[in-house]
Amino acid sequence: MVEIILYPRYISFKQTREGPIILIYGKNKEGRVICAVDRSFRPFCYVLPKGDMGKAAQYLGEVTLTEHERTNRVVTVQEVEKSFFGKPMRLLKVIFEDPWGTYAMARHLQNIPLVENVFEGDINFEQHYALTHRLRPYSPLLIKGEYINFRSRVSVIQAKTVRTYEADEQEQLEIAYLIIEPVAGSVPGAQDNGPSGIRRAWLRRSKDRVLISTEAETGSYTEQILCDDQAMVVDRIKETITSWKPDLLVGWRTDFEGFPLLESIAQETGQTIDMGLDHSPLRLGKYRELSADITGIPHVDLMNVMNKVFREPSFSLKELYAMTLGDKQTPEPIDQLATLTPLILPILRQLSKITGLFIHELTRVPRSRFLDHHIMRETDPAWIVPTRQASQTIAGIEDRPLYELNKSCLKQTVYLTDLAPLIRRIMDEHNISKETLWCSCCRDSATKIDVPSIPYPIWFCRQKKGIMPRIYGDLIQRMERIRSIKTEEKELTKLEARFKALNLLTDRFLTYLSAKKKRYASLVCAEVLKDIIRRELRRMSGGALQSGIELIMADQQHLFFSDQEPERSREETEETINRLLGHRLDLHLTGPYDRVIFIATEDYRGRKRRKYAFLKDGRLVAKRFGLPNTLFANYSDRVIKDIVERAVRGESPNAIRIALLKHLEDLTDGRIPEEDLVFHARLQKELDQYESTPPHVAAALRMKQQGHAVKKGMEIRFFISPGKDRISSRVRLPREKYDIDLQYYLYNQILPQLDDVLTLLGIDIEEIFNADQERLSFFLQKKRQRKTERA
Numbered sequence: 049m050v051e052i053i054l055y056p057r058y059i060s061f062k063q064t065r066e067g068p069i070i071l072i073y074g075k076n077k078e079g080r081v082i083c084a085v086d087r088s089f090r091p092f093c094y095v096l097p098k099g100d101m102g103k104a105a106q107y108l109g110e111v112t113l114t115e116h117e118r119t120n121r122v123v124t125v126q127e128v129e130k131s132f133f134g135k136p137m138r139l140l141k142v143i144f145e146d147p148w149g150t151y152a153m154a155r156h157l158q159n160i161p162l163v164e165n166v167f168e169g170d171i172n173f174e175q176h177y178a179l180t181h182r183l184r185p186y187s188p189l190l191i192k193g194e195y196i197n198f199r200s201r202v203s204v205i206q207a208k209t210v211r212t213y214e215a216d217e218q219e220q221l222e223i224a225y226l227i228i229e230p231v232a233g234s235v236p237g238a239q240d241n242g243p244s245g246i247r248r249a250w251l252r253r254s255k256d257r258v259l260i261s262t263e264a265e266t267g268s269y270t271e272q273i274l275c276d277d278q279a280m281v282v283d284r285i286k287e288t289i290t291s292w293k294p295d296l297l298v299g300w301r302t303d304f305e306g307f308p309l310l311e312s313i314a315q316e317t318g319q320t321i322d323m324g325l326d327h328s329p330l331r332l333g334k335y336r337e338l339s340a341d342i343t344g345i346p347h348v349d350l351m352n353v354m355n356k357v358f359r360e361p362s363f364s365l366k367e368l369y370a371m372t373l374g375d376k377q378t379p380e381p382i383d384q385l386a387t388l389t390p391l392i393l394p395i396l397r398q399l400s401k402i403t404g405l406f407i408h409e410l411t412r413v414p415r416s417r418f419l420d421h422h423i424m425r426e427t428d429p430a431w432i433v434p435t436r437q438a439s440q441t442i443a444g445i446e447d448r449p450l451y452e453l454n455k456s457c458l459k460q461t462v463y464l465t466d467l468a469p470l471i472r473r474i475m476d477e478h479n480i481s482k483e484t485l486w487c488s489c490c491r492d493s494a495t496k497i498d499v500p501s502i503p504y505p506i507w508f509c510r511q512k513k514g515i516m517p518r519i520y521g522d523l524i525q526r527m528e529r530i531r532s533i534k535t536e537e538k539e540l541t542k543l544e545a546r547f548k549a550l551n552l553l554t555d556r557f558l559t560y561l562s563a564k565k566k567r568y569a570s571l572v573c574a575e576v577l578k579d580i581i582r583r584e585l586r587r588m589s590g591g592a593l594q595s596g597i598e599l600i601m602a603d604q605q606h607l608f609f610s611d612q613e614p615e616r617s618r619e620e621t622e623e624t625i626n627r628l629l630g631h632r633l634d635l636h637l638t639g640p641y642d643r644v645i646f647i648a649t650e651d652y653r654g655r656k657r658r659k660y661a662f663l664k665d666g667r668l669v670a671k672r673f674g675l676p677n678t679l680f681a682n683y684s685d686r687v688i689k690d691i692v693e694r695a696v697r698g699e700s701p702n703a704i705r706i707a708l709l710k711h712l713e714d715l716t717d718g719r720i721p722e723e724d725l726v727f728h729a730r731l732q733k734e735l736d737q738y739e740s741t742p743p744h745v746a747a748a749l750r751m752k753q754q755g756h757a758v759k760k761g762m763e764i765r766f767f768i769s770p771g772k773d774r775i776s777s778r779v780r781l782p783r784e785k786y787d788i789d790l791q792y793y794l795y796n797q798i799l800p801q802l803d804d805v806l807t808l809l810g811i812d813i814e815e816i817f818n819a820d821q822e823r824l825s826f827f828l829q830k831k832r833q834r835k836t837e838r839a
Contacts, residue, residue, distance in 0.1 A: 055218035090123065182429070228307075257269045298348055356415060366384070450602040468554050478580070480516065484514040683725050746775075
């Protein structure tokens with residue numbers, strides 16, 4: 049019997065003749081990559097039967113399900129005792145054969161007349177294993193077993209026992225970087241029918257810098273590999289990655305371009321990209337979106353990280369590098385990637401530690417599910433994990449801002465603070481949680497809460513503390529503890545990363561409570577919490593003006609205050625605000641900011657939206673300023689953010705007018721690189737599910753006609769040609785011969801986003817642009833008429 053300590057970095061499974069096996073890849077203390085195989089775990093779900101439990105157990109033990117030519121059989125049924133939100137329940141644990149059929153089996157069991165409900169049938173096999181063993185990424189496991197012969201590129205140990213081990217997590221990760229540059233026109237699904245191929249690929253690990261290219265180039269590389277054909281390029285990329293076996297593979301556009309291109313070339317040349325540590329092939333789109341998965345080697349696309357985790361869309365590595373570091377020099381792309389990753393990785397490490405998701409999984413699940421994963425791990429292991437809710441609807445409840453001014457404004461001496469302390473106090477005071485709602489033991493003794501949008505009385509349990517106040521309060525306490533710690537410089541980065549990771553969870557808490565498909569959400573709890581917050585803020589705003597404080601806005605995460613007495617210190621402002629709220633809250637004001645812009649606007653559905661921008665640490669922070677997520681062009685986004693930043697900095701209207709005209713002059717004179725004019729959009733669903741044909745869908749249909757595979761999650765790139773026809777008929781793919789409709793950037797992207805800002809600054813758009821006065825006047829008149837009708 050061998051005993052090892054393993055730091056897990058990746059978990060997967062395989063279905064074999066003997067049954068499913070769990071594969072845990074990681075490193076031991078000596079830095080050797082090892083795979084632990086666990087054959088003892090089986091897929092399962094819990095069933096709440098109707099009526100006689102013995103009869104239900106006998107029936108369920110004979111269930112067989114055949115779907116998509118796969119047969120799944122129930123192996124055994126066990127009677128167990130669990131808790132559902134603290135209430136004891138007797139359930140049947142149904143264990144079956146095939147992990148791939150977990151969701152299908154759960155649906156099938158739910159339709160059996162003897163079954164009342166099914167639990168944990170929507171949790172995948174690897175996640176179930178991690179929850180059962182309380183496994184956390186990079187936190188050590190004590191594994192006892194024997195080394196075995198197993199088809200793998202690393203040593204394999206068959207585990208007899210797996211348990212957590214009290215020791216520090218793996219600190220240093222060996223990171224490899226990858227950028228694949230295609231031959232122009234060769235990106236599958238994003239370009240036209242140009243020749244398919246890779247021009248060059250950069251790989252970097254520590255001091256190793258490798259260039260794999262079809263043509264010789266100058267540069268400082270430890271190894272430069274010249275390839276005669278595309279098949280050789282694919283082989284060398286595969287061999288390099290599998291020989292390095294990094295703890296983390298970081299790429300740029302590898303999910304959307306790099307690995308799909310590798311797969312496309314491999315299919316053309318008859319190759320298999322079997323770079324997994326178990327010799328398994330590269331998997332694309334495993335998580336219902338375009339993503340690349342390599343067994344045993346965690347892979348993340350940094351562009352995907354910025355888009356999905358941090359919500360900062362960026363399609364250019366060069367722009368992200370310049371924005372983050374403020375460095376006008378542009379080193380080679382692989383060096384830019386290697387410089388940026390260590391700045392972002394600590395936050396991902398801490399977020400991974402809090403949620404229990406491995407780093408590569410953070411971009412594979414929606415950001416809104418981070419709280420789900422955290423709560424599942426923080427609850428008692430004896431508790432049943434609730435099923436994700438398909439929908440939540442209560443008549444009369446609307447998703448509206450907590451507090452708002454109904455006009456745009458330009459304010460000075462503005463403070464910003466998290467809403468979290470107020471949310472925490474209200475949740476603790478009223479014990480707001482899903483399982484404490486309408487508690488039977490407190491029906492008569494609890495104080496009833498009247499909420500205008502809910503037509504029946506609300507009360508919460510006063511005896512037992514709810515899970516949501518406890519877990520949310522713990523997150524806030526951890527953030528406050530970090531604020532109070534004074535530490536050495538070397539520990540500062542880790543503390544800041546932990547704070548930002550915690551902030552990613554707490555910032556979206558109100559949205560989470562009222563969201564769909566969340567395990568612990570409750571629309572009633574969300575509306576009660578919001579209504580109490582609104583009462584607090586209205587009461588505060590009543591006496592605020594007498595104290596020189598004005599509450600400008602409260603969104604789902606922050607409060608914005610304007611102080612009319614600029615000579616007052618921040619400590620005095622905090623004390624005044626706390627007194628107005630009537631409670632001692634640890635608000636931690638940020639600011640003051642000398643100049644902040646707030647814009648009151650509406651979207652195309654007539655829903656009220658608030659945009660704001662201010663400077664923080666010398667960097668522009670803009671919420672909802674910029675392009676809609678559905679259509680993105682680097683040039684338009686850069687112009688919008690530049691004009692907003694000038695406005696925040698307090699430049700004169702004339703200087704802003706000149707700067708805007710200069711941007712448009714660069715456009716019309718052809719000084720903007722073509723790549724910056726490409727429209728980027730992502731398919732949010734399959735093509736046949738779209739009822740209309742927006743530009744990116746028209747481009748996707750055009751690509752499909754040209755023989756490209758088009759799927760949900762794919763990034764679509766296109767231009768729009770001039771003309772008076774509908775936009776969808778003027779869509780053109782890159783490398784097609786066409787002229788670019790330059791006015792589309794002005795009238796459809798830039799001006800709609802800047803109209804309110806320029807109006808607030810006293811700049812008349814109609815006086816600036818005279819080239820197409822009729823078109824511009826029509827646009828502005830239609831927009832302002834719509835605002836008047838809805839006022």
